Amino acid sequence: MQQTEHERFHISPFFVFFTIHCSQIGVGILSLPNLLNEETGHDGWMSVIIAGTIIHILIWMIYKIFKSAGENKDVIQVNVQYFGKWIGNMVNVVLLVYFFSFALIVMRIYTEIIQVWVFPLMGAWQFCLIILVLTYYTVSGGFRVVVGLCFWGVMIPLLIIVPMLVFPLEYAHYRNFLPIFDHSVLEVIKGAKASTLDYLGFEMILMYYSFVKNAPQSHKWAQWGNAFTTFLYLIVVCIAIVFYNEEQIRHIIWPTLTLAKIPEIPFIERMEYIVISTYVMVIFPIICLAVWSVTRGLKQIISLKQRISLPIILLLLFISSFFFTKRAQIDQFSNLVSTAGFYVLMAYIPFLWIYVSIAKLFKSKASEK
Amino acid sequence: MSIFSFMFKNGKQQQVKTLPQLLQIFKQSSDFATVEFQTNGYHFCISYFDSLIDPKLLQQQVICRLQRDLSSYASLALEDLQQIIPVQRIEVTADVEMIEAKLLKGFAMIQLKGVADHCALVNLASENLGLRPNNDSENEFSVVGPKVGFVENIGTNLHLLRRQIVTPHLVFRELTIGSMSQTKVVIAYIDGIVNEQTLQTVVQRVSEIEFDIMFDTSLFEQILSDNSSSPFPSFVSSERVDKIVYALIEGRVAIFSDGSPYVITGPSTLFDFFTSPEDYYLPWLLGSFFRLIRMIGVMFSILASPIYVAVLTYHYEMLPKDLLGPIIFSRSNVPFPPILEVLFLEITIELLREAGARLPTKVAQTLGIVGGIVIGQASVEAALTSNILLIIVALGALASFTTPIYKMSNTIRFIRFPIILFAACWGGIGIVFAACLLLIHLGKLQSFGSPYLVPLYPFRVKDFADSFIRSPYHLTVKRPSYLRPLTLWRYDPKKAKKKKDIDE
Numbered sequence: 001m002q003q004t005e006h007e008r009f010h011i012s013p014f015f016v017f018f019t020i021h022c023s024q025i026g027v028g029i030l031s032l033p034n035l036l037n038e039e040t041g042h043d044g045w046m047s048v049i050i051a052g053t054i055i056h057i058l059i060w061m062i063y064k065i066f067k068s069a070g071e072n073k074d075v076i077q078v079n080v081q082y083f084g085k086w087i088g089n090m091v092n093v094v095l096l097v098y099f100f101s102f103a104l105i106v107m108r109i110y111t112e113i114i115q116v117w118v119f120p121l122m123g124a125w126q127f128c129l130i131i132l133v134l135t136y137y138t139v140s141g142g143f144r145v146v147v148g149l150c151f152w153g154v155m156i157p158l159l160i161i162v163p164m165l166v167f168p169l170e171y172a173h174y175r176n177f178l179p180i181f182d183h184s185v186l187e188v189i190k191g192a193k194a195s196t197l198d199y200l201g202f203e204m205i206l207m208y209y210s211f212v213k214n215a216p217q218s219h220k221w222a223q224w225g226n227a228f229t230t231f232l233y234l235i236v237v238c239i240a241i242v243f244y245n246e247e248q249i250r251h252i253i254w255p256t257l258t259l260a261k262i263p264e265i266p267f268i269e270r271m272e273y274i275v276i277s278t279y280v281m282v283i284f285p286i287i288c289l290a291v292w293s294v295t296r297g298l299k300q301i302i303s304l305k306q307r308i309s310l311p312i313i314l315l316l317l318f319i320s321s322f323f324f325t326k327r328a329q330i331d332q333f334s335n336l337v338s339t340a341g342f343y344v345l346m347a348y349i350p351f352l353w354i355y356v357s358i359a360k361l362f363k364s365k366a367s368e369k
Numbered sequence: 370m371s372i373f374s375f376m377f378k379n380g381k382q383q384q385v386k387t388l389p390q391l392l393q394i395f396k397q398s399s400d401f402a403t404v405e406f407q408t409n410g411y412h413f414c415i416s417y418f419d420s421l422i423d424p425k426l427l428q429q430q431v432i433c434r435l436q437r438d439l440s441s442y443a444s445l446a447l448e449d450l451q452q453i454i455p456v457q458r459i460e461v462t463a464d465v466e467m468i469e470a471k472l473l474k475g476f477a478m479i480q481l482k483g484v485a486d487h488c489a490l491v492n493l494a495s496e497n498l499g500l501r502p503n504n505d506s507e508n509e510f511s512v513v514g515p516k517v518g519f520v521e522n523i524g525t526n527l528h529l530l531r532r533q534i535v536t537p538h539l540v541f542r543e544l545t546i547g548s549m550s551q552t553k554v555v556i557a558y559i560d561g562i563v564n565e566q567t568l569q570t571v572v573q574r575v576s577e578i579e580f581d582i583m584f585d586t587s588l589f590e591q592i593l594s595d596n597s598s599s600p601f602p603s604f605v606s607s608e609r610v611d612k613i614v615y616a617l618i619e620g621r622v623a624i625f626s627d628g629s630p631y632v633i634t635g636p637s638t639l640f641d642f643f644t645s646p647e648d649y650y651l652p653w654l655l656g657s658f659f660r661l662i663r664m665i666g667v668m669f670s671i672l673a674s675p676i677y678v679a680v681l682t683y684h685y686e687m688l689p690k691d692l693l694g695p696i697i698f699s700r701s702n703v704p705f706p707p708i709l710e711v712l713f714l715e716i717t718i719e720l721l722r723e724a725g726a727r728l729p730t731k732v733a734q735t736l737g738i739v740g741g742i743v744i745g746q747a748s749v750e751a752a753l754t755s756n757i758l759l760i761i762v763a764l765g766a767l768a769s770f771t772t773p774i775y776k777m778s779n780t781i782r783f784i785r786f787p788i789i790l791f792a793a794c795w796g797g798i799g800i801v802f803a804a805c806l807l808l809i810h811l812g813k814l815q816s817f818g819s820p821y822l823v824p825l826y827p828f829r830v831k832d833f834a835d836s837f838i839r840s841p842y843h844l845t846v847k848r849p850s851y852l853r854p855l856t857l858w859r860y861d862p863k864k865a866k867k868k869k870d871i872d873e
C-alpha cells in the first residue's frame with residue numbers, strides 16, 4: 001500500500017495525550033463506582049491503579065510493536081505483514097467490527113442516559129441521528145478535525161464537569177476507606193478486570209499511529225494521557241467511596257451522575273442536567289475516532305474511499321441503534337463489547353507484540369549470519 | 370448586428386486596432402475633449418477626458434509651457450516634452466492598448482502633427498476630486514490613540530502606511546483587478562518578516578480573481594476566503610491605520626484596494642476579531658480586563674437566550690425556588706412557549722438594529738429610543754414577552770456589539786438563531802450539540818491556509834501571550850509563531866526585559 005499521507009494531515013505528538021485520554025473516558029466513568037463496588041467494595045481504588053498500570057504496559061507494547069514493524073504503518077498493514085494476507089485481513093475485519101460496535105455502544109448508552117435522565121418521552125433515534133450527522137460533518141473534515149474535537153472534548157468537560165466533583169466532599173465520610181485491604185487479592189484483580197473495560201478506546205491508536213508526526217516521540221504523551229485518565233478515575237472512585245456507603249451504591253446505576261446532583265449555586269439547581277448535556281463533548285469524539293478508524297481501515301483493506309464508506313458506516317450505525325431498545329439488551333451488548341475489548345487488550349496486543357518481537361529477533365539473527 | 374449578437378461574443382469588448390478607431394470610440398462620449406493649437410510652427414493636438422483630468426494642471430503645466438518655452442528648441446521631438454512639461458513620467462508610445470488604458474485613467478494624450486502614430490501621455494489626473502480627504506475612523510472608534518483612518522484614495526492610504534513603517538523592507542506589490550473597473554490593488558507586506566509561502570498564497574489568490582467591478586475590499590474577503598460558505602469572516606478588515614500597521618509588523622499581509630477605506634489583513638485567527646487597538650494603549654491589566662469582558666460578552670450573547678429557551682422549555686427543575694417565583698410572576702401572562710417569545714424579541718432587536726443602520730444618524734437615535742423603550746415596555750405590558758427575557762435579550766444584543774470588528778458582530782448576531790432552534794428542539798443537549806458544531810466548524814476553517822482557531826487548536830502555549838489577555842509588552846517581543854514569520858523577534862528583548870532589583 002502506498003504512503004500518500006501528506007504531512008499536513010498529521011498531528012503533533014503532543015495531541016496524542018488528548019486522543020488517548022479522550023477515547024478512554026467515555027460513558028464508563030459514569031457507572032464505574034457501581035461496577036467496582038460489586039467486586040471490591042471500598043477497596044476499588046486499588047483496582048483502578050492496577051488496571052491503569054496494565055494499560056501503561058499495553059501502550060508501551062503498542063509502541064514497541066510499531067517500532068519493530070516500522071513506523072508510518074497502522075495495525076492493518078502490520079497484520080497483513082506478519083500474518084499473511086488472509087489471516088491478517090481476517091484479524092483486521094474483526095478489529096474493525098470491534099471498533100464499529102464500540103462506537104455503537106457508546107452512542108447507545110449515552111442516548112439511554114439521555115432518555116432516563118432528561119427526555120423520557122423522546123425517541124433515542126433523534127439523538128442518534130444528530131450525533132451521526134455531526135459525526136459526518138466532523139469525520140469528513142479529516143483526522144485533524146477529529147483530533148481538534150478530542151482536544152475540546154478534554155478541555156471543556158475538564159472545566160465544567162470536574163469542578164462539580166468537589167461539592168459532594170462536603171458530605172464525605174473519610175472513614176469509608178477503612179479498613180484497607182478488606183478484600184482478597186483475587187477480588188482486587190477481578191475489580192481491576194472490571195475497570196480495565198473503562199480504559200477501552202485507547203487501542204484506536206493502532207489505527208491512527210501513522211498520522212502522528214514523529215510518532216515515537218508521542219510515547220510519553222500517550223503514557224501521560226493514560227496516567228491522567230487513571231488519575232481522574234481514582235478521584236471519581238475515591239469521591240464515590242467517601243460519599244456513598246457500600247449498600248447504597250449497589251442500587252445506583254450511574255453513581256457519578258448522581259454525585260452531580262449535590263452542587264447547588266444560587267441560580268442553578270440540578271447540575272446533572274449540565275453534566276449530561278456537556279457529556280456530548282465527552283462521548284462525541286470517541287464516536288468520531290471510532291468511525292474514522294473504521295473508514296480508514298476499510299480504505300486500507302479494500303481501498304474503499306472514505307467519502308463513500310463514511311455515509312454507509314453512519315447509516316449502519318443508525319440502523320443498528322434501533323435493535324437495542326431495552327435496558328437489558330443494551331447491557332448485554334455492552335458486556336459483549338467489553339469482553340471483546342478485553343480480549344483485544346489482553347490477548348491480541350500482547351500476542352502481536354511477542355510475535356513481532358520474535359520475528360524481529362529472527363530477522364536480525366538472519367541478517368547477522 | 371442583431372440584438373442577440375452579445376450571445377456570440379466571447380464576453381470581450383470589441384478589440385481596438387488603431388488610434389483613429391480608438392478616438393472614434395472615445396468621441397462618442399461628450400466629456401472627451403480635443404484641443405488643437407499651433408505655437409512656433411508646431412501643431413499640437415491634446416486629447417483627454419474632461420471629467421478625469423485637473424483643468425488647472427492642463428492649463429498651467431501643459432498649454433502654458435508649450436506656448437512659452439518652445440522657442441528655445443530648434444527641432445522638437447515628442448521625447449523632448451519631458452524637458453518642457455514639469456509633470457513626472459511622460460511616456461511616449463504607439464501602443465493603442467496602453468493609450469486607451471492611460472486616457473481612461475486621467476492622462477492627456479499629446480500628438481504632434483507630422484509624427485503620425487506616436488504620442489506622449491501626460492498624467493493630469495485629479496486624484497482627490499470627489500473623494501474625502503480624511504477619515505476619523507468613527508466606525509472603529511477608540512478613545513485613546515490616533516484617530517487616523519484610511520480613505521477611498523489608495524495613494525493616501527499607502528502614504529499613511531509608509532509614514533508609520535519607515536523601512537525599505539515595506540513592499541507594495543501592485544495588481545490590477547476587475548475587468549470593468551481596472552481597480553488598483555496593492556498587496557503590502559514587510560519583506561524579511563512575512564512567511565514566503567503565505568505571501569505566495571495571497572499573491573496567487575489575488576491575481577486569480579475574476580470580477581467586473583471591485584467595489585470594496587469586502588468583496589475580496591469573500592472571493593479570497595478559504596471557506597466561502599461560512600458565516601465567519603476569514604480576514605480582519607479595518608479602517609484604522611494602527612491596526613493595519615500592527616498586523617504588518619506581526620508578519621501578516623495587507624491588501625489595499627482603490628476606492629475602499631477598508632484594508633484586509635490575513636492570515637487572521639478568531640482572536641484577532643476580538644482585539645481592539647485600545648487594548649494596547651491602555652495598561653496591560655486594563656487592556657486584558659476589557660478584552661476578557663468582551664469575550665465573556667460574546668459567550669453570553671451567543672448562549673443567553675438559548676439557555677433561557679432550554680431551561681424554560683425542558684429543564685425547569687434547574688431553577689432554584691428563589692428564582693422560580695420571579696420567573697413565574699413575569700411569565701404567567703405570556704401565552705407563548707419560550708421559543709416563540711425569544712424569537713419574537715430577538716427579531717425585534719434585529720429589526721431595530723437593521724432600521725437603525727439604514728436610517729440617517731439623527732433619525733436612528735430617535736428610532737432607538739422609540740424601539741428600545743416603547744416597544745420593549747409595551748410588549749411586556751401587553752404580555753407578549755416576560756420582563757426577564759427582555760433583560761436577557763437586550764443584554765445579549767448589547768454584548769454582541771462589544772466586538773470591535775463589525776463583521777464579527779454580525780456573525781455573532783447570526784449564529785445565535787440556529788442555537789436557539791437547537792435549544793428549542795433538544796434543550797441543553799441541543800445547545801451543547803450546537804456548540805460542538807460551532808467548534809468543529811471553527812476547527813475546519815482556515816485563513817490563507819493557516820488555522821483559524823490557533824493558538825487554541827493547534828495548541829500553542831507561547832502564542833497565548835496576546836490572546837485571552839494582552840500581556841505586558843516585554844512578554845510580547847516575539848511575533849506569533851503560527852504566522853511562521855522569518856524573524857521571530859520584534860525588537861531587541863534584552864534591552865526591554867532588563868529587570869531591576871528592589872531599591873536599585
